[in-house]
Amino acid sequence: MDEKLIQQELQRGFKWLKFAPPVEEAYRAFHNQRVQARLPLVHATALAFIIIYSALDYYLFPQQIASWTIPIRLFLVCPIIALALYAGMHSWPRRWFMPLYNGTYALGGLSVVAIIWIAHSQNVMVPYDGLFLVLIYGYFLMAIPFYVATMISTLIYGLYLLVELDVGMDKTTLGFNAFFLFGANLIGAVGSYIQEHAQRTLFLNLQLVKIAQRGAERANRSKTRFLAAASHDLRQPLNAMSMLAESLSAKMDRNSEEGIIVGKLRRSLSQLSDLFKSLLDMSQLSMGVVKPNPRHFYLHELVRRVAMEFDAIDIPSSRPERIETECDEELVAYSDPILLERMLRNLITNALQHADAKAIRVNCRRLNNVLEIHVVDDGVGIPSRDIKRIFKEFQQGGDEEGRPRTGIGLGLAIVRQLAGLLGGALTVKSSPGAGADFSFTIACGRANLVAPQPEAYPETRTLGGMSVWLVEDDQPSREAMRQLLDAWGVQVEAFADARTAMGRLHDETPDMILSDYRLGGAISGLDVVLSLRRQSGRDIPAVIISADVEMLQVEAGRYPSIIFVAKPVTPARLYLILSRESARAVVENAAE
Incomplete structure (x- = not known):
């Protein structure tokens, strides 16, 4: 009307x-x-x-x-x-x-x-x-x-x-x-x-x-489309930059003057990536774009994966002496695993960057009908006057000891909003010099409703000699990823479009498929993976990288045997994912 x-x-x-x-x-x-x-x-x-x-x-x-x-x-x-x-x-x-x-x-x-x-x-x-x-x-x-x-x-x-x-x-x-x-x-x-x-x-x-x-819904849809387009366009070059910096570092003596400069470049890119993710996450949460996609899953697998990825970070100043996990393998959660993983990453990153923690512990336990997750660190602690303030946007705790501030104060604000989306209560206990204990709750799940998952193997292996098909329509991103995989000793065959990759299967089968989700046409990276799996008659290990975070939430629940990763992805995390999937494939092939 x-x-x-x-x-x-x-x-x-x-x-x-x-x-x-x-x-x-x-x-x-x-x-x-x-x-x-x-x-x-x-x-x-x-x-x-x-x-x-x-x-x-x-x-x-x-x-x-x-x-x-x-x-x-x-x-x-x-x-x-x-x-x-x-x-x-x-x-x-x-x-x-x-x-x-x-x-x-x-x-x-x-x-x-x-x-x-x-x-x-x-x-x-x-x-x-x-x-x-x-x-x-x-x-x-x-x-x-x-x-x-x-x-x-x-x-x-x-x-x-x-x-x-x-x-x-x-x-x-x-x-x-x-x-x-x-x-x-x-x-x-x-x-x-x-x-x-x-x-x-x-x-x-x-x-x-x-x-x-x-009118507001139209404006929100317009903002959402703009945010999705801007997110994709910004994530692509940032992801390529990270890959190129890692490739350059692999070819240099890290103790040389050039190696030190490249190391600083890598750290700067890592900080830029974190800032970008925080700003984008905050924008999406504020606009109501992020919607939980809950499902039943074993909590210990997610917690252990996050801890292992932080252990793989190759920046000594940012690595704690240890990240311990205490999570019963029988605990089943009913939540959005992607959003939950983001919360854990932000809490651990907060302990590393702002609390100077040397030991971090992630504990999980069941309390009646909910699961309680604690992220405990031995850092500098938080003054009581700052406890409420640290959960506000663009706010950080005090720096009485003159520690330099990093980030822009969005990490814990994002955690607070994500906790609200997941329906849990977020609390913190801390005092100066005594570390901090952040805790939140999520709903319990049911083991009989957990989607079938490929068996998890904690072991990793080197990537040398591994054959990977890389499907990426963006030329700079494709070249950056190819160079990084080459530096890791991977045998890479890169494809600029989906049809070429699907037609190549008649000649040989790769050890793994690494694809972008959006390939510039009607066929997506997911279509490529599913088609190659059908043609080969086996579940080829696959990793799909995308700048479309909302899509990742939906597809990850539908296809648990495929790894979905949001851009920009750090080289350390990518290496860990590829090595774990490679180890899984080796064990499964040996069992056959």
Whole structure:
């Protein structure tokens, strides 16, 4: 609906309770929905009153009168009300339902007039108070449109006066009755007008809210598309830079002047990568782009993998003496493993960069229906005044000892938001000089719902002699990755598109497939892996790298035998992943 048209109706004021045709049609549909929503309570109340009055007729009226009034109530009015109730609960079209609904009010009022006429014609005086109840019921409880309610009520009022004139009621009594009923009608009409005017105002305001929501959703979708495109375009060169720096380092003496410079370059790129990930994660969390994709999985596998990857970091100043893990192999979590892994990485990185920790311990335990995860370090600790502040964006703890600050203060803010997404409580216990204990909870999973996983092997092996097919459409990224793999002694065959790689399988089968997800066409890297696996008849170890983090969350749950990694990926992490997958393949081939 057009916002300009809605604003015009609000400015005009619709004092005659009428909108322009397109708005009026939408309002009537809105009113019909509200009437049907309240119908069970409204008509159930009416049926209850009719049954009660039928019982009173039976006990209070003479038999010759009750024999007329009870059938009118039970066999004429009740079936129509029941039919209207049925129509509303089964969503009859408005053109049929609303006349039937309004008709129940008219029939109810006319039945009361008829009962008064029958009683008075037999010289049995009954009060006209029942008409007041009918008017209140129609004007307010049924929420019949103002003009319809006023017309029906006036008809009931007029017929009542004619009936009393017909039975010869004295003029003084009739005058009093007419005056009070007229007053009740007038009050009901004013109340009905106010009620409908307020409902029409509410309808217009709700339409403006919906229009604003749709606009916000369009803006969010636009931001999401922009963020995804910017993320992809920025991750690609950053990933290539990391690979090239690692390749250059592998060819140099690290103790030479050139080697030292390259080492500094590698550290700078690592910091740049971390900053980029933090900024992007914070942007996605703030925009609500990140959605959890929970599944059942064994917690110890994820914890051990994260610890091993940190142990593989080849930057001495950033490596703790040890990262210990204490996690029962039977613990099953129900959470998003990608987001959970991000939380653990941020907490461990925080301990390394900001706490000068030399020992880090990750503990997992079950508490009732949740799993509690602790990341404990022996670092410098956090002053009590800083504990709340460190979880805010762009905030870091104090530096009383003059330690240089690194990062921009987003790591723990991201942890806090991720904990909220995963539905867990995040707490920290710390004091200066006593280290810190960060803990959070996630839901317990069920072992029988864990997706089949390839058997995990903690051992790694050197990559020398290993054959890898590299599928990457971006030429700089492809060349950087190829050079890095060459430096590791890997036999690389690089493909610029998916079809070339899939057609090559007829000649030989690689030990592993390393592919980007988006390959610039209709066929994705995942399609390449699945196709090559089908053609070869075996699950070739595969790693898919992508800048599309949201896609990784979805596909990782669907294909647990494929490793999905977000760009930019550090060379140390890539090496560890490839070596572990290579070790897995060696053991599986030997078993065959």
